[in-house]
Amino acid sequence: MTGEERTDGDDSPGRIAVFGGSFDPPHVAHVMAVAWALGAGAIDEVWVIPAFEHPLGKVAGAPFADRYEMTRLAMADLRRVRVLDLERRLGGGSRTLRTVETILRERPRARLRLLIGSDLLREAPRWHRWERIVALAPPLVVGRADHVHASDPRDEQRVVLPPISSTEVRAALRQHAPTAWPAWLRAVVPAAVLSHIEAHALYREHP
Numbered sequence: 628m629t630g631e632e633r634t635d636g637d638d639s640p641g642r643i644a645v646f647g648g649s650f651d652p653p654h655v656a657h658v659m660a661v662a663w664a665l666g667a668g669a670i671d672e673v674w675v676i677p678a679f680e681h682p683l684g685k686v687a688g689a690p691f692a693d694r695y696e697m698t699r700l701a702m703a704d705l706r707r708v709r710v711l712d713l714e715r716r717l718g719g720g721s722r723t724l725r726t727v728e729t730i731l732r733e734r735p736r737a738r739l740r741l742l743i744g745s746d747l748l749r750e751a752p753r754w755h756r757w758e759r760i761v762a763l764a765p766p767l768v769v770g771r772a773d774h775v776h777a778s779d780p781r782d783e784q785r786v787v788l789p790p791i792s793s794t795e796v797r798a799a800l801r802q803h804a805p806t807a808w809p810a811w812l813r814a815v816v817p818a819a820v821l822s823h824i825e826a827h828a829l830y831r832e833h834p
Contacts, residue, residue, distance in 0.1 A: 641672060641734070642672075642740070643670070643739050644664045644670045644674070644767055645676060645726065645740070645741055645742065645764055646664070647677075647678060647723060649677070650675075650677045650678075650697065651687050651688050651797065652689065652694070652793065652800075652820055652824060653694075653698045653816075654791045654793065654796060654815050654816050654820075655789075655814075655816070656771075656789055656815075657698075658701055660744065661705055661742070662705060664740075664742050665705070665708070667786070668740065668742075670740065672707045673705075673742065674708075676710075676714055676726060677698050678714055678721035679714035679717070679719070680714075681720065693823070693827060693829055696823060697820045697823050700819040701817045701819070703819065713730070722755050724756050724760050727741070739763060739764035740764055740765055740766070741761075741764040741766045743769075745770045745771050746771045748766065770787035771787060771790055789815075797830050800829070800831075801831065801832045805821075805824075805825045
């Protein structure tokens with residue numbers, strides 16, 4: 628269930644995991660996080676929401692329209708997933724609290740969880756009104772192999788994702804023509820996403 632959809636309409640109760648990010652580009656760890664939430668997180672749907680603009684002015688490597696489409700392609704084989712352009716509709720810098728509050732206004736009976744990686748969790752208290760986010764959408768934390776500590780009490784940390792870096796993926800895409808993409812790149816980025824990147828000449832040093 629993917630596509631450009633509004634969050635309103637069906638106001639039936641639902642357990643929804645909200646998964647935001649730049650998805651620049653989306654990779655297999657993103658897909659694995661969503662699959663884990665659906666399989667083990669007592670979640671009815673996952674709503675994947677690409678950021679429109681970084682709140683701190685960070686410039687994305689690909690335009691929003693391409694990041695949205697790549698995210699849709701990456702998640703296309705998963706059921707009970709919606710890829711939404713909500714933050715484009717809201718405009719301006721993306722803030723998690725604004726996104727969560729918008730969903731709850733349009734789906735007031737929904738029960739939200741914020742799907743977040745353990746690497747970001749340690750930075751989250753610095754986010755805008757983090758305590759309010761936690762109250763509205765308690766975190767559903769999935770571990771990353773390079774950000775998990777044995778002392779972490781969260782049971783979710785028993786599951787870890789591979790430490791795939793979007794920064795490293797973008798660097799490889801800039802440095803290599805599609806015909807010379809390294810094998811590891813093809814292993815960590817969904818084939819449909821790589822096809823979109825190649826077709827639209829994204830992340831090239833010299834377009």
